[in-house]
Structure formats: structure tokens, C-alpha cells
Amino acid sequence: MASEPVRANMPPLSLHVPEPKFRPGDPVDFADVDVPPAGSARRPDTAEPAGRFTELAYTLVRVLDEEGGAVGPWDPKLSPDRLREMLRAMALTRAFDERMFRAQRQGKTSFYMKSTGEEAVSVAAAFAMDRDDMCFPSYRQQGILISRGYPLVEMMNQIYSNSGDKLGGKQLPIMYSAKDHGFFSISGNLATQYPQAVGWAMASAVKGDSRIAATWCGEGSTAEGDFHSACTFASVYRAPVVMNVVNNQWAISSFSGFAGAEATTFAARAVGYGIAGLRVDGNDALAVYAATQWAAERARTNQGPTLIEHFTYRAEGHSTSDDPSAYRSAGEPNAWPLGDPIRRLRDHLIALGEWDEERHERQDKELAAHVRDCQKEAEKNGILGHGLHQPLDSLFDGVFEDMPWHLREQRQMMLDEEEASGRPWARK
């Protein structure tokens, strides 16, 4: 039992436990979210020392304004073709998410995670980096794979853990690995990829390579020790790495306040480490592109790492295992002041006279049909739970390069038991 308070003449201490502004049923008003005008943030030269632009960690780099214009020094001035490619990749990511979410609901797989509302964060970053730069993603950056042209059928095979799954059914759905697409094996453990990305970048520098690394984690994961170890290493060795914090406001049911957002920004973490920090409108594809391009340029010219906070909003649940209506107001996604990233890029292209609503609708239909076709193709390889898609004993493969005796023995034990019990697995 706790002891009685002592020193009754002193004011009692009180513990602050953060609480989000809105809970289920509450009306939502994001008026206090500070949204600086597009074009208002200055763009330092990429050779400028990090200490000279710390104000960029506390504002928002924004390019797309409310009228669909691209304004200010961060406008990357992309060609209409490039903008349309980016729009297509974002829309394809959303169509893919919709289809796979439904596939999980239909019982075709165990798990899925959508990136709805955050498509710009991964797609625009992938467009701004070189194709052979190495990405160490979190679990919500499927937009990178899609931007780099990784076959949707392969992604679906992995989601279904079917006979076409290149990971042999060994990894949780969406935890892709695609080395030839510069996409590191995703871990379910948070922020572990951060120091790994820094290590990869350091190795590239040790070898005099020209490739850089990039990594992503959520704002909640910045609380992990891995994040801080990575920042220290990146700062100390000036590693050529772009470190992205996707601040989508929610870590499952814990709002960003539990990662420190009530006290400061996540980009501000960079200031303490003495590395370049940018806070970016994560729903503005052009701002994400420009910030990534700028950070990549710094990395490539030995100016060291950049930490980019992408201020965005997780419009859907954390995963198929999550129901956000149990902890946050249903009004939040629509009230989010930075809008929908796809709609904003679409409006920009329309404002440029390079796109129209009819084309957009047609594209959405084409993409949905394409995803559906890919799904049919993938399902020829099976869906989770329907049959044994991998040889039973493959579960022992890949623990070590060469299988030691104890695993060989356990494998044999499993096969003997299967045989002795009338081969129940073979009938699955």
C-alpha cells in the first residue's frame, strides 16, 4: 500500500496524462491546428548548415495552396507528365488498399494495413529518390513499392501467403521484402529499421558508393530507443540518410500526445541532434517531393542526414484488427485541415489544365479493374487457409544458411508425426 503523503504544507504534485481533444461522439474542430500559408517556408541552400534553419522544424513546408496552385520556393516544378504519374501511383495505392482490405474482410487473409490519406508520404518520396536508393520502410509505405513498379500480383501473393509468395508464407501479410526494388524486409517491431537504415547509409559512405538510404517510422515509434540511437549515429557520422517520421496523429488508439506532440514537433527532435529538420505538409505531394529531393541532395553531397516530419492523418484504422470508432471521433478524417492528398494533387493538375474530373474518374475505374485483375491472377496461387501452399517442412528453411542437426531432427520429427497420424496436413 502506498504511504500517506508527507510534508502536508507543500502543494501536492499532480501527474499530467495526455488526452486527445476529441473522443467518439465529440464534434470535431481542428481550428487550433496551425496551418501556415503555402509557400511561406523558406528553402535553404542544401549546403547550408543545419543550425541555420531550425525554424523549419516548427512550421510546415507547403507548396499546394487552397486554389490548387503550386507556390513558393519549395515548388519542385515537375512536368505535367511527372505529376500525372505521381497521381496515378497514389490512386493505385488507394485502389490496392481498398481491394486488399476487402479481401481480408472476406476471409482471404489474416491481416491488412491501409495507408489511406497518407499516400503522398510514400509515393512522392519514392518519386523524389533515385531508383536504387535503399528504403527501410515501416508497414504503411506500400506506396514505395507501387511507385517503383513492383508487381501488384507479387504483393498480393505475399498478402495471401500463397504458393506464389516469394517469402514462402513465413511473414505476416504486408511485411514485404523486395531487395531488387530497394525495399528492405519490413519488421513488425517498431523503429528497428531506423538504425539499420543509418548503418546501410554508413556502409555506402564507407565504400564510396553514391547511393543513399531512407527510412520511415510513425510518430508513436519515435519514442523507441532505436529512433534516438539512429539519430545519434546519423548525426555523429553524418550518414547519408533521409529519416522520415510519418506523423499521422494516431498510434493505434494513442494520439500523438503520448509520443510528445503536446510539447513540441517531431521535426524538432532533429534540432537536439544537430541535424537538418523539416516539418512538411504530408498531404501535399509536391511538398513531400521537394523536401525529399532536398534531403536526398544533402545526403548525396555529404551534408549528412535530414529528419522530415510528415504532418498527415491516418484516415482509417491502424489495421484490419483495429476499430477507430472505439477511441476517436468519426468526424476527424473529414475535418482534417490538410485535406486528401490525392484530391489536392488532382485539383492542382486540373488547375494547370492538365487533367479533368472525367479523366480522373476514368482512371480510378481503370485502376480498380487493374487491381481486380491482379487479384484474380494472385488468387490462382491460393488464399490463406485454403490448402497447404508451401511444403510442410519448408518451415525449417532459412533459419540458418545451413540447417544444423537440431533443426533437421525437429523437421524429421514433424514429418514422422504427420506420417504416423495419417497425414492430416496433406489433406488440408
Added chain:
Amino acid sequence: MTDTILDPVTSDGGRVGGADAPAAVRMNMIQAINSALDVVMDRDPDVIVMGEDVGYFGGVFRATAGLQTKYGKTRVFDTPITEIGIVGVAIGMGAYGLRPVPEIQFADYIYPALDQLVSEAARLRYRSAGEFTSPITVRSPYGGGIFGGQTHSQSPEGIFTHVSGIKTVIPSTPYDAKGLLIAAIEDNDPVLFLEPKRIYNGPFDGHWDRPAKNWSAHGGGEVPTGYYRVELGKAQVVRAGEALTILCYGTMVHVVSGVVAEAGVDAEIIDLRTLVPLDIETIEASVKKTGRCMIVHEATRTSGFGAELSALVQERCFYHLEAPVERVTGFDTPYPHSLEWAYFPGPVRIGEALKKIMKD
């Protein structure tokens, strides 16, 4: 402290290096480890050494002395004090294609890196179907007997032998330390290389109140200067015998040898050298021959590696056993400072256990 990579200890039986450098010289375990790092770094430009104080200074135990001067600061460097970072960065370097050899200054400090070792290094090959691997070797001094108190004395091997996907190696002589370390670094899977720091400078028979010995009179102190490997997964019978089998590793190999010599028991002493993968054939053949098995380790008892050894022996040799398997281990307490020698499974405790197992 010397700056030379390899400064042979020259005493009785040792041979002096020079213009006609001999094939083997006397080394202590630190020098042997240093020599292993030197040899592999010279052969393979992808080998990187990193850790707290390992660069300019050459490590708190001097294991990396001279390497930065020889191979440069981008291949041998000091790191921030963050074990998560050291191991995480090493994994990233391994994914790039390098072969990092990070040092964790004391095994007691390895716990912050546990997630990177268990969930990342050990699982990367499996979860990526071999697209990415983790060919890292984490070196770390472990074990007590140096008045290191609770935080410089622990033996955490059992935590790692429990993890699928990582190998655990523990040498007991300078010769083995060099050969095993070279094999570990060249291995394409993650290896935890635990160095018994009590025997860095000489074999230790457990009699802490007697004068310390150095490696000059021990056969394992004669170490080839060049490249050689001691393959992982192979135990060594350090003393053949008929009366019982004693399984041990690291410092305990020498403590057990001392007790057996004094007791005059015809024990077969097996130095496991690699815990995972274990050399089960050597163990099984020996226990079937002797009918008795004693296990000695310094680590805490419950769920220690001795429990696994005991289960394996029971499963495989049950009908050959003439007495219950006997375990002599550290107690299930933190490693105490002043009572270190009460905790340490020394000659008294091993001697009593020997009498017990031979009684039946």
C-alpha cells in the same frame, strides 16, 4: 600499451617473432582475438570493427589495439554509447554487404540490443526468404571472477541459445579464440561470440587465492600467426576418460580440469566451444561410454544452458545413465561483488558434485 597488432608473449616455449616470423607464437587470448581480427580484416575489405572505445584507444581490454592505425578510421571506429545503435547499425551494414564485427564492451550491456539481435539479426534471413542476411559477429567479454560486481560479471548465453537464428560461440583458449572468431566472422549467419574475460590473460583453475597463471605454459596458448579456422559446431575433448563425462565451456573448462586433476578422477572433459549449433554427437558418444554426466557453467541455474544439456542427455542416453545428471552452476542470484567466490562454481562445489555423482 603496445601498438603492434601482434606482440607475441615470449616466455618458456614461446618463439620470438622477427625477420623469420614463426608460424605460431605464444599469445594470450586478447592477442589471439586481436590477431584474428587483423587476419580477417587483411583478407576481406568488407570486415568492419566498431564499438565503444575500440578505435584509437583499442578497446578497454585492448582486443582491437592497433587495428585503427592499420586499417583506418572508416573500418575501425568508436561508436556512441548505445547498444541498440551499435547492433542496429551493424545489421544495416550487413544488409549492405559488409561483414561487421561490433563489440559490446561487457556482455552485461547487451540487453538494450536484445530486440535488434533477437527480432532483427536472428530473423532477417527467415523473414526475407534469404534476400537479406545478417552476417555479423557480436563480440563481448562475459563472465565473472574479476570482481566486476553485478554489471560486469554476467553470463547471458542462455538468453541467446533460446533464440532461433543466432549462433553462440565461447572459446576457452587463445588458439580456439582465434580460430573460432575467424570462422564466426566468415559465417553468413549472426554469431554471438562470448569471450571469457577471466581467462584473457591466463587459464584459471578456480583457486582465486593462488598466484595467477599466464598462457605461456598452456598448449592452447600457442597460436599460429596466420589464417586458420576452428569450425563452429565442433566440441573438443580436452581430457579423455572413462568414469564420467563433464560438459563445460569457457572459464569452467579450466576450473573443471583443475578439480579433476586434483581429485584423480578419470573424467572425460568436453569443451563445447559452440553452444548453438551444439556438437551433440561428441556429447552422446561420451555419455554412452561413461554412463555419468555432469554439467558445469557459471551462468544462473534456472533455464540455463545446462538445463538444455541435461534434457538432451536424458533424451538420448537415458538407458546408459548410472546416476542422475548433475549440474553445477551459478546461483539464481545477481552476481555479488564481495561474495563473488561464493557465487562462482569453483573447486569446492565441483568437487562435492563429483563425489556425489560418483557415489552411486
